[in-house]
Amino acid sequence: MSDSFDLGEPPQPAKAEVYRVLARKYRPQTFAELIGQDAMVTTLGNAIKRGRLAHAFLLTGVRGVGKTSTARLIAKALNCIGPDGEGGPTIDPCGVCEPCRAIAEGRHIDVIEMDAASHTGVDDVREIIDASRYAAVSARYKIYIIDEVHMLSKNAFNALLKTLEEPPAHVKFLFATTEVNKVPVTVLSRCQRFDLRRISAEMLGAHFAAVAEAEGVEAEPEALALIARAAEGSARDGLSILDQAIAHAGIEGGGVKAAAVRDMLGLSDRGAVRALLGVLLTGDGLGALAALRRQYDLGVDPQAVMRALLEAVHATTLVKLGTVPEAGQAVEERQVQEEWAGNLSFAALHRLWQLLLKGHDEVARAALPIEACEMALLRVVHASTLPDPGELARQLAAGGPGPAVATAPTAPAPGSSVTAGSSLPETFVGLIGMLDDQGEAALAARLSHSASLVRYAPGELVLSSARPMPADFVRELTLELKRITGKQWRVSAEEVPGEPTLNEVKLAAAAAERAAILETPVVRAAFEAFPEAALESWTSEIRSNEA
Template sequence: MSDSLLGLDEPPQPRDSVYRVLARKYRPQTFAELIGQDAMVQTLGNAIRRDRLAHAFLLTGVRGVGKTSTARLIAKALNCIGPDGQGGPTIDPCGVCEPCRAIAEGRHIDVIEMDAASHTGVDDVREIIDASRYSAVSARYKIYIIDEVHMLSKNAFNALLKTLEEPPGHVKFLFATTEVQKVPVTVLSRCQRFDLRRIPAEKLAAHFGEVVEKEGAEAEPEALAMIARAAEGSARDGLSILDQAIAHAGMEGGAVTADAVRDMLGLSDRNAIRDLFDRIIAADAPGALAGLRGQYDLGVDPQAVLKSLLETVHRVTLAKLGNEVIPGQAEEERAALVEWAAKLGFPALHRLWQLLLKGHDEVIRAALPIEACEMALLRVIHASSLPDPGELARKIAEGAPMGGPAPAATPAAPAEPPAPRNMAEVVERLVAAHEEHLAARVRNLVRPIRLEEPVVEVSSQGIPADLVHDFESALRRVLGKRWSLRVTDAPGQPTLNEERAAQEAAERDAVLKSPVVAAALEAFPDAELIGWTRDNRRFG
């Protein structure tokens, strides 16, 4: 077998002579250090403890989630002999025995790593097949780690199939790939597959905090959260960004700050994006274009501005649904999301999302990106001033005029409408204001507690978060701005629909017990009460 397969083509270097980047320095050496892959670790641990080890493993996932690191950890786990030299396979390799240290340093003769991107041919695979027939030199298992296995040629895969299906007992294959869909099904069916997940941003931020502390540096929590979000689930990408940020902070003589990370990554300033979003929903075209140009002059890519606006719309939608805020979110941003969520309905948010997404795609392909971005924002602003499609359909159904000059004056609504006395009257006001869908939801889901002007108090039992926002907004539109909705944990009264069902059941019971109906049912046992009228007790 060639030296390149054995990893012997690089001359040894003194450990302390070359700086190691953070992504290599903090590569996990135990399964406990492997973050975000708890399900896989548990499965592997159970397999090792029960001696149910597969002969081939396929590790798949996006870049930087730990595929190659996991393969090396599995190699250590299978070949560890413990500090006393008497141990067996374990999910917690000791890290001090000779096999553990040799595998960690990449010099174990029985753990062969091959990069399929540079060894794609059938001849490279034949070397593995021929060598796999011989027992391990000093380890319990001879292990082949093939990275980016999807890049092997079709002939190379075919040559590997027989050995992969019935390998010698002393051989284990560990494959890693970012594009599992390119691996032939015949290979997939012969492997035990593990899908490594993207690492959640909050776990990445916590991990980066530990790394910063070990490096003797300092970093703002918001800066770490920004790096974690920019990493998109990849620990390696995040550590590379952190490495650069620490170097930048060292040159400036201070901690890693959110502003420095934002400048380094070319991210849009959150305050500027909030101001831009405010101007868009307020249909302030000149102000929105000035804000966009200001970001562009600072070096922010127009595509990044639209991406930040899309993220804002998404977060507003989640806030409207009552979802928790993201880690590292500033208090002023949280307050802005709550305000926008109360102001914007779901149809408006969906329309904003579609328009911004279309603009984002146009900017990617545009010959003039900033001009395309300006036109996209103007289209969004113009659309925000158009009537809601549902409102437009209602006006058409009512025969209201759709065009022409606006009337000289619109009759003002009464400043002090009579206060409703109960929830039934509140629902009647909603129906009169053409809020039929909301009225139906209130009848079905809202349990009133009390109504004392100007507060409607209801129970939190069974009421969705979006209904709370929509109901309170409708109350202020229909009854006046001073009215508010209060939601408490008290059990509340039955809903209006439950009250009506109970009343109808009571009336039916009274009808069945009346002498005339009772006598009729006795005379005609097969008869059935199908209806009645309340006036004069006439029955059907």
């Protein structure tokens, strides 16, 4: 008798587990896991304990702060029956009873989720109204969760109003939106509103560290801090970035590194940003452009460079105010910021912020972003050489030196020439006065309004080429000076920062004087008595009369 063997069916390969992205895998399942929304959780907990539950809730906030997750948690809290089936509404749903598990899995028949972006019409709302008349099948409450509710049409909102104001006792409405300003006031007034806050970078960093640990992935604290800042208060956005960073680390090995995250996000290296800002503050235009191009060649977006510079200026201003250092901030970074804070006044920091902010907006709109970024940085370089208006006004008031107040020498009569033996103008202002007196008003005006002086000596004039000027301007000026003085002049342009133009100095002094006048007690009193008044002209006698 031969043995027989029942081989049965061949073994089947095990089904690969479908990967769930971190944003879904770590969606909060209890209010304790919902980070950054403690005030809302406290309010909801008190309302549930006292039985003061609203019939409609409106959850607002930026993307990824937990609006839909909160709506599902509220649905759980209201319908939880506890492990023994005898429980009531609670701020701590058990998560094991049938309603809790069905809601978590999105299959509860009495918890209806609707995306208003794809159900915008009045017919969709009518279906909700008709269905709301019937009692819940198996839950304590029939709950309607409408996401992005601001997408409903005007007619749909109007159709919902009556039911929303006086719904059946077994119905609760939970609305979520990122654009609460688009929700009609008539709807807002019928809902209990909760504004979910942006989650702080510190909280996000700690949350991402816990997720990385749960996933068995090593991550540098600086890398997690970069991801937290890039998330801009959104837990979902941050988890998506962390997911990408972990995948990148799987290829490169060694865990999630700050350098890899920086490359992945196209962020500018902080050390490179500090170097660039340092070059800008020294007024080195060529050095600034070279530093910018180095980052651009590495793939850093010009707008990201401007943003990083803005962050550096903001951080320096906070250091000057004496704020507590950022958690995890590098020692060398703090030292550089303290050095800048000591050397720069608040006025200079505010001016630098405004210039960079304007540049950031220009780069964002520009057809040629890198070129726009270069021009914005050159504007910052030029502004770094301008004097502080208040300090300039004090120098002028004290009779101190200044290019706009130098005394011009007596010039020859119009039409005559200054001989080689005659004394040449000792100052740049005197040179301009000589040109004006000799009938060269156009050249004099151009020098006053557009020329940035680098160096002047009788017979030699060096201007900054950072200020745009006509191609033949240097040649024309050289010929006119030779004709007027009878002597050969050396006129040239150099690629270095120059002094403010005479017109800029004059305007700065006038602005400083105007600001000082506005701060005098008599003028302040006048504006308080006549708010619509305007200061059209002023005189230093106003200040002297205060005595």
